[in-house]
Amino acid sequence: MFELLGISPQALTSQLLIGLINGSFYALLSLGLAVIFGLLNVINFTHGALYMLGAMFTWIGLTQLGSWIGMPELEVPYLLALVLVPLIVGVMSIVIEKTMLKRLYHLDHLYGLLLTFGLALVIEGLFRHWFGALGNSYPVPDMFRGGMRVAELFIPWYRLWVVGVALLLCFATWYFIERTKLGSLLRAGTENPRLLQALGVNVPLIITLTYGAGCALAAFAGVLAAPIYQVTATMGSELIIVVFAVVVIGGMGSIAGSIITGLSLGVIEGLTKVFYPQASSVSIFVIMIIVLLLKPAGLFGKVR
Amino acid sequence: MNTTALNKVTIIIFVLLTLVPFQDLVYDLFLMKVFCFAIFAASVNLLLGYAGLLSFGHAAFFGTASYVTAHIMKEWGLTPELGILLGVVASTALGYLFGLLAIRRQGIYFAMITLALAQVVYFAATQVPFTNGEDGIQGVPRGELFGFIDLMPSQNMYWFSLAVLLLAFLLIQRVVQSPFGQVLKSIRENEPRAISLGYNVDRYKLMAFTISAGLAGLGGSLKALVLQLASLGDVFWHTSGEAVLMTILGGIGTLWGPMIGAAVIVNLQNYLANLGGWSTIAMGAIFVICVLAFRRGIVGEISHRLKIKL
Numbered sequence: 252m253f254e255l256l257g258i259s260p261q262a263l264t265s266q267l268l269i270g271l272i273n274g275s276f277y278a279l280l281s282l283g284l285a286v287i288f289g290l291l292n293v294i295n296f297t298h299g300a301l302y303m304l305g306a307m308f309t310w311i312g313l314t315q316l317g318s319w320i321g322m323p324e325l326e327v328p329y330l331l332a333l334v335l336v337p338l339i340v341g342v343m344s345i346v347i348e349k350t351m352l353k354r355l356y357h358l359d360h361l362y363g364l365l366l367t368f369g370l371a372l373v374i375e376g377l378f379r380h381w382f383g384a385l386g387n388s389y390p391v392p393d394m395f396r397g398g399m400r401v402a403e404l405f406i407p408w409y410r411l412w413v414v415g416v417a418l419l420l421c422f423a424t425w426y427f428i429e430r431t432k433l434g435s436l437l438r439a440g441t442e443n444p445r446l447l448q449a450l451g452v453n454v455p456l457i458i459t460l461t462y463g464a465g466c467a468l469a470a471f472a473g474v475l476a477a478p479i480y481q482v483t484a485t486m487g488s489e490l491i492i493v494v495f496a497v498v499v500i501g502g503m504g505s506i507a508g509s510i511i512t513g514l515s516l517g518v519i520e521g522l523t524k525v526f527y528p529q530a531s532s533v534s535i536f537v538i539m540i541i542v543l544l545l546k547p548a549g550l551f552g553k554v555r
Numbered sequence: 556m557n558t559t560a561l562n563k564v565t566i567i568i569f570v571l572l573t574l575v576p577f578q579d580l581v582y583d584l585f586l587m588k589v590f591c592f593a594i595f596a597a598s599v600n601l602l603l604g605y606a607g608l609l610s611f612g613h614a615a616f617f618g619t620a621s622y623v624t625a626h627i628m629k630e631w632g633l634t635p636e637l638g639i640l641l642g643v644v645a646s647t648a649l650g651y652l653f654g655l656l657a658i659r660r661q662g663i664y665f666a667m668i669t670l671a672l673a674q675v676v677y678f679a680a681t682q683v684p685f686t687n688g689e690d691g692i693q694g695v696p697r698g699e700l701f702g703f704i705d706l707m708p709s710q711n712m713y714w715f716s717l718a719v720l721l722l723a724f725l726l727i728q729r730v731v732q733s734p735f736g737q738v739l740k741s742i743r744e745n746e747p748r749a750i751s752l753g754y755n756v757d758r759y760k761l762m763a764f765t766i767s768a769g770l771a772g773l774g775g776s777l778k779a780l781v782l783q784l785a786s787l788g789d790v791f792w793h794t795s796g797e798a799v800l801m802t803i804l805g806g807i808g809t810l811w812g813p814m815i816g817a818a819v820i821v822n823l824q825n826y827l828a829n830l831g832g833w834s835t836i837a838m839g840a841i842f843v844i845c846v847l848a849f850r851r852g853i854v855g856e857i858s859h860r861l862k863i864k865l
Contacts, residue, residue: 294663369842380832495667536675547659
């Protein structure tokens with residue numbers, strides 16, 4: 252059947268896997284955007300830049316940091332970066348929330364978008380200034396080298412790891428928000444922050460931590476992406492525009508919705524690459540247009 | 556009373572601008588570039604300042620018109636007024652299509668949809684042959700206005716650009732001060748109430764979006780003639796961001812704000828052009844400062860202090 256269409260099963264599976272990986276990133280980022288928007292009413296344009304920071308810090312840790320601090324043999328290993336980098340980015344975001352975003356909550360939502368857009372430009376510009384516009388490659392960590400053979404297909408371990416860990420993280424976030432006590436406070440804060448505050452809950456703290464966690468998710472995706480894509484200063488802004496389209500398609504009403512939409516759009520994009528390569532970069536935008544025409548509120552959206 | 560103050564300022568500024576070719580202090584090519592971006596920023600302001608709609612995709616209209624005009628001038632050899640007219644027609648049509656989609660969602664989603672749609676135009680521009688990909692359309696001839704005024708001399712081009720700016724300014728003033736503009740403001744202030752008063756809000760938004768797209772196109776077409784170049788940068792999302800920045804820096808919802816904002820940003824970019832990432836960093840920093848501490852913008856602040864409408 253594949254031969255009839257002139258498509259090899261290898262090409263199909265490898266694009267499917269890339270689609271799943273992209274989909275996991277879309278899911279992780281749109282998830283963070285949705286949670287942040289729910290509580291802060293801010294669309295976080297810096298999300299893409301923070302994803303870039305995740306990949307950039309990972310690369311810096313491996314190749315640059317040692318010589319900067321006078322210990323050339325020092326290398327921050329991949330697994331350590333996977334823990335450390337999201338933490339650093341999370342703390343940075345908390346500083347951003349405390350010093351800047353906090354002042355805008357009483358204003359129109361648009362100001363939050365504009366502020367984070369400006370911040371994204373600053374971060375992206377700084378890293379382009381320091382490290383140039385060219386891509387840097389990050390080697391696949393030793394423990395994930397190689398892959399497995401299924402029939403005639405070769406599946407690299409690292410790609411399986413990325414999909415697995417991203418899915419696990421998505422599920423964990425969903426579980427945390429929908430099934431735990433702390434998550435219920437978060438949902439209550441989304442519904443009615445003033446009432447929650449009146450009940451004695453420290454809402455500003457929840458807001459700050461949520462923002463930090465959402466941004467850490469973006470950085471985590473960035474660390475995962477470093478060995479797959481070229482690490483460049485602009486990798487985030489290219490991604491964030493697609494993620495915005497994903498968010499428009501899914502709507503920001505539901506956590507599970509964001510995950511499902513992100514994953515399936517990644518797969519659809521991957522499949523377009525096999526069947527009609529010219530359209531792959533616009534496939535998600537085309538789907539966005541169709542959804543806007545048929546179901547303006549988005550697939551999982553509440554009317555707003 | 557208030558409008559006369561505005562008119563006085565307008566007359567003074569335009570009279571001063573007509574004197575530019577007779578001195579050597581200000582470079583006229585620089586001013587022409589400012590005019591193009593002023594019209595572009597004013598188109599964003601028409602939406603943001605008066606209808607409360609933030610478009611992050613206006614580069615699509617600016618760039619499309621720029622490409623169309625450049626192509627027509629270079630390959631078809633038509634006169635510049637026709638080149639601009641067709642550029643504006645193209646961007647207006649595109650604006651109508653985008654508007655139909657974007658007004659289906661409000662607020663923050665509206666901004667994201669316009670950004671995503673503009674990205675489609677950007678991808679299209681990288682694919683279709685007539686844009687020449689990375690090179691863009693270079694060496695666009697300015698042609699002869701109405702078939703007998705050669706626009707190649709810088710002075711002639713300056714008068715023409717100034718006339719276009721004046722026309723755009725008068726059009727915006729007319730739109731804003733008309734009953735149509737009042738309805739737009741009511742939608743910005745309280746959309747449900749405008750609906751309950753019987754206004755077809757979607758139709759007003761769509762019309763505002765289409766007019767705004769046409770204006771952005773006018774800026775883009777003029778730019779193709781002034782700089783004799785149409786390139787991928789014109790349709791890139793950074794350019795959409797620039798127009799929003801000019802509007803905020805100058806003052807949202809003021810007639811002169813986008814013009815002043817454009818002058819400041821174009822000037823800044825001239826200085827920082829050779830410093831790579833710094834131009835982006837400076838733009839981002841101005842964004843942050845304006846949003847945090849200077850939300851009225853330059854003209855907005857002046858008009859607030861002097862209690863006049865500008």
